[in-house]
Amino acid sequence: MTEMSGADMVVQALVDLGVDTVFGYPGGAVLPIYDALFNHPTIRHILVRHEQAATHAAEGYARATGKPGVVLVTSGPGATNAVTGITDALLDSIPMVVLTGQVPTTLIGTDAFQECDTVGITRHCTKHNYLVMDPDRLGPIIHEAFHIATHGRPGPVVIDIPKNVQVATGTYSVPELIEHQSYRPQVEPDADAIADAIALIAAAERPIFYTGGGVINAGPDASAALRQLVGLTGAPITSTLMGLGAFPSDDPKWLGMLGMHGTYESNMAMNRADLIIAVGARFDDRVTGRLDAFAPHAKKIHIDIDRSSINKIVPVDVAVLGDAGRALDALIGAWQDKGHKARDLGEWWRRIDGWRATRCLDFPEKKESGAEIMPQRAVKALFEATRGRDPIITTEVGQHQMWAAQHFGFSAPNRWLTSGGLGTMGYGFPAAVGAQVARPDRLVICIAGEASLQMNIQEMGTVSQHRLPVKIFILNNEWMGMVRQWQELTYESRYSNSYSDSLPDFVKLAEAYGWTGLRIDTLGELEDGIRTMIDTPGPVIVDCRVAKLANCFPMIPSGAAHTEMILQPSDVIGTMDDEAKALV
Amino acid sequence: MKITTEAGERHVLAITVDNEAGVLAKITGLFTARGYNIESLTVADITADHALSRITIVTSGPPPVIDQIIAQLDRLVPVHKVIDLADQGAHVEREIALVKVAGTGEKRIEALRLADVFRAKVVDTTLTSFVFEITGNSDKVDRFIALMRECGLVEVGRTGIVAISRGPEAV
Known part of the structure; x- marks a missing residue:
């Protein structure tokens, strides 16, 4: 409980939270924080050349480590340049904390030099954001911001700090227990939902795992659990673009990515499956293709940490709300407790091998050394x-x-x-x-x-x-x-x-x-x-x-079903009706 | 260095706006962006063709800030008129609250007695609860709620105030 400047509190909070790297760009409204960071012994500042790059670099740091990326930029253009990366982190559920400078509280609302309404601009592209008007609030807010960025479905949090709040002195305090008053995502899956899911998995004749970035976000243990569960059930697995790496691509159960540029076998298997086990994936339009033709024969289990992702695009039969890793662990436990054995999925695999035989990722090329490179x-x-x-x-x-x-x-x-x-x-x-x-x-x-x-x-x-x-x-x-x-x-x-x-x-x-x-x-x-x-x-x-x-190729054109893939250039017609043209 | 803030006085603004999507977000966004206070806000459409809405905002600030708030609001494209009711002479303010109390015996009887004193209406009842509707200025509503705390208050919903100037003229 020592009296210190707001800027020193910011740096102290970063140290207390274990931050070793900050990506940023200085400017007038963050000079006090930059001064507090000068020659800092443990925090490395990576000076970028444009604030958008600071946010993407922080995302790269976060995606490579699982730790939140930290960004420090100035007010006005510094903050607006960061907006694209903040939005990117929101859409891909990447934990990130962005500290923005702001004009002094006495000038807010006056169209001051390099003033913009940062919390207003970032309201809809952050998981949460703050404007700190009192230096005594800096400690609790920064700690809470890291908690929110990294808990539940991860995402970007912006903390806007007016310059006089950085200069003013106050008391730095750390909340003893970080627990938000209203934001308390459910992490542990419900046992009844797990039991329902296991019953469906055990009974399925044509199951497929469809996994996404949620498995990556749930940490390496979740990927290990996924491998174990897929091994226990013997079911094929496909993944979204965001989920690549959670399951090894050299495993015979791996069908490749699904969706618009996914493999023929993964999309056909989704279409013909009788059970889809979605784990940390959100039925994005790149994945589903035309919705009324999406997986018409399948029951769906959806494991997700975000309640609003469930039944948003595709109605599901069993919803498991919770962390992907915990849910996978619970499924493995329930599978073993019930003494389930993998069913004979031989007929299902024979059909999948038939689709694999199209060799949809092959491409024509010339082999001589002077040839152009495909x-x-x-x-x-x-x-x-x-x-x-x-x-x-x-x-x-x-x-x-x-x-x-x-x-x-x-x-x-x-x-x-x-x-x-x-x-x-x-x-x-x-x-x-x-x-x-x-x-x-x-x-x-x-x-x-x-x-x-x-x-x-x-x-x-x-x-x-x-x-x-x-x-x-x-x-x-x-x-x-x-x-x-x-x-x-x-x-x-x-x-x-x-x-x-x-x-x-x-x-x-x-x-x-x-x-x-x-x-x-x-x-x-x-x-x-x-x-x-x-x-x-x-x-x-x-x-x-x-x-x-x-x-x-292959490609599912906009508005087409999983079964209507373009496999090669000669399938391209060259025109589309207006309804298809209007889709992205 | 310590940060100080200037004390302000309370003003009631009546804002006539186009009744279109996003207009409320524009108004409230202006208040947060420029650091103004909103103490109460009500909105409903007020014309037969649903073309216009009236927003009543209670705000506070030193006179130059109030002046600036009005100018900033007036500048927004969908805003037709901004009236500071304090400038229009006397005005009346009303607010509705729905107040739920639960209990039996003497507390229940006392709640009903006080409601009668405040001319609150009973709009729902069970053998163990009442929902009262009370209308008045915010002070009166505050005082009623404070008394109900002693009589088994469990839940309150308030509308925030609407206000209009006294006398025959429209503002």
Whole structure:
């Protein structure tokens, strides 16, 4: 209970909460906090080049470690630049605490220099937010904010701190027991719901696990429990984009990702299943396709920590409210207590093997060494070259992201960092920065498109300054590939503004920042190029030139059912009716 | 350094607005964004064609702040008129509260007796409870609720105030 300045309280609270890294950018309204952080012995500040990148870097840190990412930015433009990353963290349920400076309380509401209504602007893109008007409240609020960001369904919390609250003195206090008055998410699953779920699982003839980011968020133990339960039941498993890594991709029960760019076998299995066990997944429109044709024969079990996710899109038969890991543990316990044995699912697996035989991820390519590189081949080569090195992969958003999800295999959680819900171009590179800061000894690779990368390319300076050995692997096709793909599908290939004109020379750009730049033009150079990238110490950009007009298949077009997949380019008709055009 | 705040005086604002989606969020968002107080807020549409709503807000602040609140409200696109009822001479304020008390015996009888004194109506009853409806200015409602605390009060719902100027003129 010592008297100290608000800025010192902020730093003290961060220390007490075990924060070792803050991503941020200084400015007028946070100068007192920056002064309190000056030469701090335990908190490392990563100076970014744009506040949006600070938020994505914090997300990358959080996704790689499971700990909350912390951001510190100034008022006005500092706060508004952070909004995209805050929203990204909300949509993907990433724990994050964002400290924003604010004009002094005496100037709030006067349109002061660099004033904006930060709590108003971030009200709908945060899990919760605060404006702190009294320095005595700083301690309790910061501790509560970390509690809210990390408990229940994780998410971003903004704490807006006026400059005079940072300067004023008060009493720093830590609440003895952090328990919010109203926010108390249910973590332990209900025993009756578990019993109902187990009865359905034991009786199912065509079960499938459909898992999502909730399993990753529930921690590595949840992934281990998932593996055990899938092993006990013998059922196939698919996952959303966000859930990749929770289950090993080299296991025969793994069907690959489902949904819009998922595998044929996973989508067909969802359509024909008699039981879907959804774990920490939210029936997103990328996953379900046309809702009235979604899993028509299946009963549904939905395990989720967010009550509002249950029955939001798809009505379910058994709802299990709670933490994914605890629920999986409870299911395993109930399965064993009841003495259930895995059913003979041989007929179900024979049908799945039939769908697998379409080899939906195969792609046509020329094999000679001077041939152009298919982007899928580039991802596969990257995967093969990094096997055994346990890399952390981040992506930007677009075709390259889907190819990475399809062709890069993951065997553990927290290795796959991608912007799923918001689909934020410019996410991947700063996320790689955050992951590399959190895991300095690991191989961190951002698989990028040349268009997305340019949305936060200024972070090359951040990487140089902090000596982070981040690798950027660009699948450069000179197009905003996913936009162009949709234009081919929907607008008779009228390529309105989707060509990446006036690209920089990425090799020279790398050199300008003191990085290593490499260019790969042909198939014959691919493996050597990737090896050089991995073996080169320090940051590397690889400008990997790939087939310009390749498209990402399989694909469920907007408004289509799981059974109506486009498997190859020749299936593309080139037009759509207005109802399909109106869907995203 | 210590932070001090200036004391303010209470004002009742009557705001006529387009009855459209999001207008209430705009008004309340303005108050939070600029650090103004809302002590009470009521809203309902007031025209036969449901085109306009009247929002009554009780706020407080030093005179220049009240002046600024009115100017800021007036600047919002869907706002037709902002009236500070304190500027319009005398006005009347009313608020409704629904007050639930539970109990038996002497406390139950005392609750009913006090309700009669306050001219509160009984709108629901069981053998062990009453729901009273009381109308009046906020002071009267406050005093009634305070007395009911001694008579088995279990729940209160209040509307917040509506207000209108005295005399024949519309503001």
